[in-house]
Amino acid sequence: MSFFSMQSESPRLIAAMLVTGIGGTFQYGFHISVLNSPSSFIKELVNSTCLQRYGYSLEPWEMTIIWSFIHSIFCIGGLLGSLCAGWLALAYGRKRCLLLNNVVAIISAVLMLLSKTAMSFEMILVGRLLYGINAGVSLTVHTMYMVECAPKRLRGLVGVSVASFVSMGKFCGQLMGLRELLGTEERWPWLLAFNGLTGLIQLLSLPFLPESPRYLLLDRGDRQGCERAINQLWGKKSHDSEINDMLKEHAAIRGVRSCSVVELFLKREERWQLLTVLVTFVTLQLCGINAVYLYSLDVFHAAGIPAEQVRYAALGTGLCEVTTSLACIMMIESTGKRVLFFRGYMGMATILGLLTITLNLQGQFFWMPYCSMVLIFLFIFFFSSGPAGVTASLPGDIFMQSSKPAAFTIACCLNWTGLFLIGMVFPLIVKHMGPYSFLIFLGFCFCCGLFVWLNVPETKNRTALEITEEFRKMHTKALKQDEKQGHDKIQMVKCTHL
Structure with a gap:
């Protein structure tokens, strides 16, 4: 809606x-x-x-x-x-x-x-x-x-x-x-x-x-320009709640200049947000989507599609990614990013495991290539409806305004470096490991899904201040539990010595 x-x-x-x-x-x-x-x-x-x-x-x-x-x-x-x-x-x-x-x-x-x-x-x-x-x-x-x-x-x-x-x-x-x-x-x-x-x-x-309203207010201090931009983008009605949220963030970062990439790595109060970006953007390149697209051509050939028609079949995989991504637009506000991350990566890990089996059995059963084809489209569905849809904008959700430029720089540098390395190293991995290379990507997908579920709060309908506070509460609580467990172990050792 x-x-x-x-x-x-x-x-x-x-x-x-x-x-x-x-x-x-x-x-x-x-x-x-x-x-x-x-x-x-x-x-x-x-x-x-x-x-x-x-x-x-x-x-x-x-x-x-x-x-x-x-x-x-x-x-x-x-x-x-x-x-x-x-x-x-x-x-x-x-x-x-x-x-x-x-x-x-x-x-x-x-x-x-x-x-x-x-x-x-x-x-x-x-x-x-x-x-x-x-x-x-x-x-x-x-x-x-x-x-x-x-x-x-x-x-x-x-x-x-x-x-x-x-x-x-x-x-x-x-x-x-x-x-x-x-x-x-x-x-x-x-x-x-x-x-x-x-x-x-x-x-x-x-x-x-118009220019970005948040940039006008939080970086330039132009409240009137911000209100004009909001009215143009969101319609001419009351947006006091949104503006008040921006003013709270503006007060929180007043006197704090935008940090550099090096300074962001050294900021203790946003280290879990930074770790989240590092994990999710590295996994986006190492989730196996490039491997699945590469093997799709072999699967289409094995399924009996003529060589001159394979390009049109491959076009179907691109169309599947587009339609699933558009469908993700419809459901993200009701589902939330955290759930989409977890469900997407766990679904992808399961599909990669099954795809390893079907590709190894492809020459033994005539119907196995069709199973592989179905799994390829299911993998694209989980990828497009989860990680692909929500990763790109994640730094803009979880970082304060003063840290956003550096966070986006780190995220996009990881993306480009990963794309370059995958292009150079991936053909060698496939050449030596064949379908078993999917097991490497399976591990990345499973670990990233688990990491997000255990360490990242939901961002839906929350401001950057609220999300920062959620990160602090979540990991302060975990730190206190670790300290308490360590203290209990010390007490137990003392009692044993006594």
Whole structure:
């Protein structure tokens, strides 16, 4: 009901979700999947460039190195973007930072579009680096902006929309890469330049939206600007309760400047929030979703799907992720993030265990590939309806305003580093362990689900002050129990000696 009431009460908030999403995390998702389709055409361009310039045809191992670099440079750019995103968002504001970030996307698109005509694969490399910087900044600032623009009762719903645009970007990359659309030898530069269009859409429409209300009040001390932004985003009715909550937080952090990444690591009062971010963002990359997508192609082949049709079957996995992510928007406000985390990771751990069995028995029973196919779609369902939907916005929920930029910087750096390492190490793990590699991911999923259930409070309908207090109570109580148990053991040892 929160989603449908938001459509009628806060249409501009819906517009903000769409505008920031299409030029925000959509960019990240699109570039994760877009290179699969034109890979053969790009490799041909690389080889043709070397032949034309140097009269030298590349060896297979040389082509592999160049292709790996084209893939990985996106992650390097993303890491650079994430490292500076927190500072940029604090210095220039969330809205202005997103606006300027679109210029980077448009420049990247121009380079991609001209790369084939100029016979220069270096333009693709530079374009991928700039796309990475754009995605790194947007992944951080888009999430921060939307979480801060949402009222308390809709914060979870708006946070899930951030992950939904990642799923849409992945699906759009798969869809636009079909031969019937842009996945041809003539049109592939337009496919790689598609993000320039989404960046242009955001560049033209974002000026009509206000700055983040929380940024205006808590970072700039502009109460009037905050109230104007709230009225534009949430509708012209009384929002005194929300503003009072912001004023309480403003009073709590008065005189406290925004902390750096190093200072956040040293803050004892927020160490459990930081540990929560470290655990959840590391597990998001090590939960096995990349392994499941990789093995899905083999499963589709084993199920009898012709090789030329496998791409369309793989498109079904992307569509499943998008629809499940959208469904998560509907249920998060009634379920809560803590439950979605626990249920999602425990479901994923169970599916990974079953998938290990079915993949090992795939050649012995004709119906086993169909069981594996069902398990793959169930895994995507649990992933999209739980961890994928609620992890991205978690730093915005559990940290005070002075710590949010540093928390988002740490979270996104973990995300990009994990994506890079998985791309480099994961093929080796699969090569040596086969389906048993799922057992590694099973362990990560199970431990993260248990950690969240035991150590993280529910964030639904709570302010950052209330959540901080919940963390303090939860772990102060645990600390006192440990001290009491230690004291009892000492007393028991003394009594034994006596």
